[in-house]
Amino acid sequence: MVDHHLPNDPLTHLALSCRRLFLRNHVLPVHIGAHAFEKGVAQRLVFNVELFVPYSDSTPKSDQLAEVVDYDFVRHVIAERVQRGHVELQETLCDELAATLLAHPQVQAVRLSTCKPDVYPDCEGVGVEVFRIKGLPL
Numbered sequence: 001m002v003d004h005h006l007p008n009d010p011l012t013h014l015a016l017s018c019r020r021l022f023l024r025n026h027v028l029p030v031h032i033g034a035h036a037f038e039k040g041v042a043q044r045l046v047f048n049v050e051l052f053v054p055y056s057d058s059t060p061k062s063d064q065l066a067e068v069v070d071y072d073f074v075r076h077v078i079a080e081r082v083q084r085g086h087v088e089l090q091e092t093l094c095d096e097l098a099a100t101l102l103a104h105p106q107v108q109a110v111r112l113s114t115c116k117p118d119v120y121p122d123c124e125g126v127g128v129e130v131f132r133i134k135g136l137p138l
Contacts, residue, residue: 010133014109017054017055018058018109019059020050021068021069022048023047026046026049026075026078027045027046028045028078028079029044030043030044030045030093032086032087032088032090032093032116034088039086043118044116044117044118045115046117046127047097048112049074049110049112051107052108052109052110052111053106053107054108057069069106069107074101077097077100077101081093081096081100090128097112098110102132107134108133109132110131111130113127113129114128
C-alpha cells in the first residue's frame with residue numbers, strides 16, 4: 001500500500017521529514033593534493049557539512065544532548081580522517097567522510113563539500129560537493 005501523505009521524491013521527503021544539522025566553513029590544515037608541490041605540506045581546506053536527521057530522532061523530549069546528533073560527531077569524523085594522512089583528491093576525501101557520517105544510525109542523508117581557498121588567485125576556491133542518501137545506490 002502506498003502512503004499518499006509521504007512524497008515519493010527522496011529530496012522532498014528529506015526536506016519535509018528531517019532537521020538539517022550543519023557545520024559551516026570549518027577550516028583545517030590538510031595534507032591533500034595530487035601535484036608534487038602539494039606533497040608534504042598542509043593547505044587550508046574548508047569543510048561544509050549538512051546532516052539530515054529525521055525529526056523523530058532529533059526532537060529532544062528532555063533537552064538533553066544525548067537525544068540528538070552532536071556537532072562534535074561531525075568534527076571528530078573530519079579530524080580523524082585528516083589525521084590519518086595525505087589524500088590525493090578532494091573527491092576521495094568527500095566520499096570517505098560522507099560514508100562515515102552516513103553510517104551514523106540517525107543520519108538519513110549527508111551533503112558535504114570541501115574547498116581549497118588558496119589554489120588560484122582569481123577565484124574564491126575550488127572544491128567538490130557530494131550528496132548521499134542512506135539506502136539509495138550511488
